[in-house]
Amino acid sequence: MLVIMKDHASSAEVQHVVDLLTEAGAEAHLSRGEVKTIIGVIGDREVIYTLELEGLAGVEQVIRVLKPYKLVGRDFQPQDTVVRVGGTAIGGGAFGVIAGPCSIESEDQMLTTARAARDSGATMLRGGAYKPRSSPYAFQGMGVEGLRLLRAAGDEVGLPVVTEVLDVRDTGTVAEYADILQVGARNMQNFRMLDELGETRKPVLLKRGLSATIEELLSAAEYVIKGGNRDVILCERGIRTFETHTRNTLDLAAVAALKILTHLPVVVDPSHATGRRDLIAPMARASVAAGADGLMIEVHPDPERARCDGPQSLTPTDFDALMRDIAPRVALEGKSLGESS
C-alpha cells in the first residue's frame, strides 16, 4: 500500500500516519520528494486490508498495490484449474457446454431438452428450480420438485446437472441433487452463501454480478476457495450499462483478462448477456475466440411458451446448429469438448 500525502502535508501529519501504521502492525517506509511525501506500507494482506487511511489529515490518496485476492491468482497457481464432474471437464483445454431451460417446468420439458442437448453435444445440463425474479408476481420456480426432475433428466441422458442455489438455506438440498452449484449474479456478493459453498465438496459456478468489477468477481471466488473448495468456475454474463438494445453488455475483454489473472475456468452465458435470440450465436462464436472455457446456453423445446426467458432461449434445432458451428472453432483454439488435454 502507498499513502500519498498532500503537497503541503505537515511533518506532524506524516508522523501521525506512520504512528497509525505502526500501531496496526505494518511497516512504514518514508520517501520524501521535493513536493510530495509518499509512505510505502509493508505488511500482511490481512493487516493491510484492515487499514483505511483515506480521509486522514494530510492524506491525498491511498493506493492498494496488493490485490484483495491471492488463492485465485496465477501467482499462487500458474497452471489451469480443471474442474471435473461425471465424465466431463471444464478448464485446461476442456471446453464445456452447459445447456438447458431457464426454469424447470415439467418432466416432459426437461427430458425433451436433456435428450436434445445430449444429442447435439452438450456436456452438462442446466435448469432452474428456484428463480430470482424482479417482480413478486412472476413465476418463482418449481422448487424441490424441479430439482428432482432435473436430476432424473440428467441421469437419463448421462449428463451432470447444474442448478442455482437461490437461498443459502437450500444449499444442502440443492447439493443432494446437483453436480455443480450455481451462484446467480444477484448473489455474487452474498458472502455467507460463498462461505457455505466453500465448505461443500461440489464445484461452484459463480456468475459475475451485474455491476461487479473483475476484481470483485475474483474476490468473491476467493471466499469460496479460502473456505476449502477449489473447484470454482467463473461465468461472464454481461454487465449493466447505459445501452438498452441488449439486456446487458457482454464484456468479453473480461474473459480474456480473467484468463490472464486467474487459473480458474471461465465460461460465458450469451443468453443472459444479450437477452436476444438472434445475438446468441455470434456471441457464442466470439466467446470461443476470446478464450472462454465454455458456454452456458438456454435451450427450451417451446420458447414461446417458456415460463421464463423465452425470448433468449434457443430451440433444440437452433442449438444443434450452434453446436455444429462452434465445434471447429473450439478445435481451432486447441480445445476439446468436455475433455481436458
Place this chain on the structure above:
Amino acid sequence: MLVIMKDHASSAEVQHVVDLLTEAGAEAHLSRGEVKTIIGVIGDREVIYTLELEGLAGVEQVIRVLKPYKLVGRDFQPQDTVVRVGGTAIGGGAFGVIAGPCSIESEDQMLTTARAARDSGATMLRGGAYKPRSSPYAFQGMGVEGLRLLRAAGDEVGLPVVTEVLDVRDTGTVAEYADILQVGARNMQNFRMLDELGETRKPVLLKRGLSATIEELLSAAEYVIKGGNRDVILCERGIRTFETHTRNTLDLAAVAALKILTHLPVVVDPSHATGRRDLIAPMARASVAAGADGLMIEVHPDPERARCDGPQSLTPTDFDALMRDIAPRVALEGKSLGESS
C-alpha cells in the same frame, strides 16, 4: 402490455401472438395501422408478468404498461406511510436521522457513539454486526456479540436501533435485538430474504442496490409488503457509474422521483454514496432539500482507528455540527425531527 409487430409482420404471425395471449388467459385487442399492427393486451398483473413475447416471429417490441409493483404505489395508497418505532417516526412529515458506526467494535465505542448521537439529536442508532466485505481478508463484524452491544447502547440512550441482516438465517436472531432490520445494497434482490422479512413484524430499511433501477427498488419493496409487512423504508445510497472521484454516484433525483411514485418513506445515506467525509455535509443538506424523509450517517468516535469505513465517518463533533446545520433546513421543508405531523 402492448405488442408492436414489425412492419412486414404477416397475418399469421399476428394471429399466432393473439392465440398465445388467449391461451394464457389474457385479452388481445388489435389495432392495425397502414404500416404497423399493434396488439393491446389486457389481463391480470400476474398473468401479464408471465408473458414474454419478445423474440416471437414478427414481434418488434413489447412494452409493459403495467408497472411490476402495485402495493408500494401512490395509486394503491395515496397518503404517506409513517413508520413508527419506539417513540419516533419516519415519513409523513417526520424526519429521521439514523447515526452510528459502520461496524460495532466494542462496548465503549458503541456507548460513546450512542450518547453523542442522542445528544446531537439523532432519532435512531445504527451499527453493523455482520459486515459484507468484498475481500475475505477484511473484518467481517462481531456477530451476535455486536447485536448485544448495539441493543444495550440503544437502551442506555433511549434510541431505537437499526442493523443489517446479512444472512437470511440470522433474521430471527437480528429481530430479537433490533427495532429495524436493514437489507444491504447487495441483498436488495435477495428475494428469499425479502420474503422472510415480509413475515416479520419489524420495520425494514431497504437499501437500493448498486445497479438497481428505481423500478427494481420498488419491486423489491413490493416483495416485503406482499408478504404482509407494510413498514418499509427505502434508502438511496448511491449507484455505480463510471465516475471514480466518489465511491458511488448519489442519485438525488431518484429520491424526488420515489416521493412521487410511492407512499413509503425515503432516506439517504450520504456516507456510502460519497465515501468521502468532506462531501457528507453538502449531500445531507441536498438530501433534505430534495425531499428525503431522513438521513443515515456514519459516526465513529475515532474514525482513524475504525475497522470499517473510517474515511467516510464523521466524528461526534462533526456530526453535532451537521445536525445544527440540518435542523433549520428540515423545518424549512415543513418536517420535524422524529415526529410526524
Place this chain on the structure above:
Amino acid sequence: MLVIMKDHASSAEVQHVVDLLTEAGAEAHLSRGEVKTIIGVIGDREVIYTLELEGLAGVEQVIRVLKPYKLVGRDFQPQDTVVRVGGTAIGGGAFGVIAGPCSIESEDQMLTTARAARDSGATMLRGGAYKPRSSPYAFQGMGVEGLRLLRAAGDEVGLPVVTEVLDVRDTGTVAEYADILQVGARNMQNFRMLDELGETRKPVLLKRGLSATIEELLSAAEYVIKGGNRDVILCERGIRTFETHTRNTLDLAAVAALKILTHLPVVVDPSHATGRRDLIAPMARASVAAGADGLMIEVHPDPERARCDGPQSLTPTDFDALMRDIAPRVALEGKSLGESS
C-alpha cells in the same frame, strides 16, 4: 508519477524504465521493498504527461499523482472566481439564475419568456439558436436569426444572454450577439473549440459531457484558461447511467466536489439532468443546498408547443413559483441573487 513494478520484475526491467525516464527528462527515484520495487518520477507536468509507461515489461501499474490540470485548481488560486457580465455576477457568493427556452422559435416567444424571466428574478437569459439533435430529422434551430432575437430580447429586458456555440466556425458570430458562450455537453471535449474560446474575451459556460469524469471536466476548463480566458463557469447537467426513469443522472456530489477542487463557479441544469418537469423544483432546491453557484432552467411560454425539450420546460408561472421557493434557500447559503458579496 509512481511506477509500480511487478513482483518478479528483473533488475534489467527496472533499469530499462529508469533509462526511459531519464531519456525523457524526468528524474527517477527507486524504492526497493522486499517484494516490490516502486519508482517515483519527478518532473514537469508537461514531461510527465508525455510518458505512458503502462505495458512496459515488468511494469504492473502506473499512478499519476500530479493532476492533469493546474490553472483551474484551488492550489493555483484559492479564492473563488467571480464571473461578471452586464450588471450581474456568478460565483463568490453571487448566485445566478439563467432562464429561457431550449430553442429560440420566434420574436414573440423570446420576448414573452424574457419578460417573465426578468420579472421572476432571473439574472440571465438563455435560448438556443443552433441545436444539437440526435436525429437529423429533428428541428435544428433558427441560426443567426435566432441569435438576433435572443439579443433583442435580452436588451429589451436588461438581461445578459447565454447561448451555445455548436460549430467552432460560428464562434465569432455567436460572440457578436451573446454575453456568455455555452459549450454543450457533446462538445466538452471538442478541444479545438476550447482553444478557440480560450482566445475570446467572453465568459464560457462549459457543460459536463454525458460520460465525462470530474477530472475530464476540469481538464477541459484548463484548455480554455490556458488559452487566456479565465472566465469559465462549469455546469453539471447529469451523466449517463443505467437508470432510465430520468433522462440523465444528476450528480450533485460532483457539484460539492468541484467546489472543493476548483475556484470556478459551478451551476446546475436540472432541466436536462432529469428531463421531467416534476423533478426540476426539488432538484433546483437540492442544487442550492449542495453549494451550486447558480441554476440553468428551461422556461417556455407554451411548453406543449415547444419545438424542443417541452417535457422538461417550466411555464412562466411554474418558474415564478420556483424562484420564490429558491430565494430563501439562496439566502440560507449566504449568497445573493446576481450579486457578489
Place this chain on the structure above:
Amino acid sequence: MLVIMKDHASSAEVQHVVDLLTEAGAEAHLSRGEVKTIIGVIGDREVIYTLELEGLAGVEQVIRVLKPYKLVGRDFQPQDTVVRVGGTAIGGGAFGVIAGPCSIESEDQMLTTARAARDSGATMLRGGAYKPRSSPYAFQGMGVEGLRLLRAAGDEVGLPVVTEVLDVRDTGTVAEYADILQVGARNMQNFRMLDELGETRKPVLLKRGLSATIEELLSAAEYVIKGGNRDVILCERGIRTFETHTRNTLDLAAVAALKILTHLPVVVDPSHATGRRDLIAPMARASVAAGADGLMIEVHPDPERARCDGPQSLTPTDFDALMRDIAPRVALEGKSLGESS
C-alpha cells in the same frame, strides 16, 4: 408513436393531446381500454420527431415506434454496403485491417510502420495528425506536416490512408491527404461536422461515442448519408462503464446487432477498447467471430517511446503474429482480406 395516458386521464386531457397532434399535422387513433387510453400516432418521420408530448397533463408515457433513422437501415437497403478505396474494400465479404500508429511522429516512424503493416497484410494505413487529448499538456499531434508524412508513407507502400478530422475547419485539408476521413468518438455527435462530411466524396469512418447507444451511432451515420455521402464505416471502440481494468468496455454484441440493423460495414478497434496490449489479440479474434467487417489496430515500431497510446500499441512483430492468427479466422467467416466477394 404511441401515447399512453395515465389511468385516470380525463376526456379533456385525451382530447387535448389529440388536438395537439392534429394541429402538428399527424393523425391520432384512439384506443380506449377499461383502464387505459392509448393514442396511436401516424405521420411523417419528420413530423413525429418534432413532437414531444411527455409531460403533458394526463400523459404517462410516450413510445416512439419509428426509429430515428431510415437510410442506414436494412429496411431501406437490404444488401451490404461495400466501401471501396484504392484497390481495397470493406464490407460485403471484404475484411479490412487498418494498421498504424496512434500519432504520426516522424517520417521514419511512418515509413517503418507502413512497410511492416503492408508486409503483414494490412489493407489500409492509419495515423493521427491531430490528436484529441484530455489534458492540454499532452502531445497534440503534428498537424499538416503529419498529414503529408502519412500520405507519403501510404503512397510508398501502396495502401490507402485513414486519419481523423478533429476540427471541422480542417475537413478540406484532411480530405486532400486522406482516403478515408475518421470521426473520433468525441466527435460522433458533432452534428455540423457530420453535415460537412455528408458533402465530401471521401468515405467516412465513424467511431462510436464513449456513451453513445447503438441507436445514436446509427442516427449519427444517418446525418452523413442524408447529406449525400453513402460511404460510411462504423467503428465499435468500447463504451464507458464502471469497469476500470480495461480502458473501455468493448461491446461486441453491438457489432452483431449492428450487422442486423444496418447495411453499413462495422469495424472494431480493440486497441482503444481495451487499452492493454495483452488483450488486443484475443479481442481481435473475438471481433472476427462476432461478424466484424474489419479491425483497426495501433502499431508502432517502438511502443515504449510512442508519444501516444504506447501501452496499447503492437510492435510490427506482434502485429505480424496477429495477422497470421487472424487470417484463417477471416476465411472461416467466409470473408477475404480487402476483397469483396
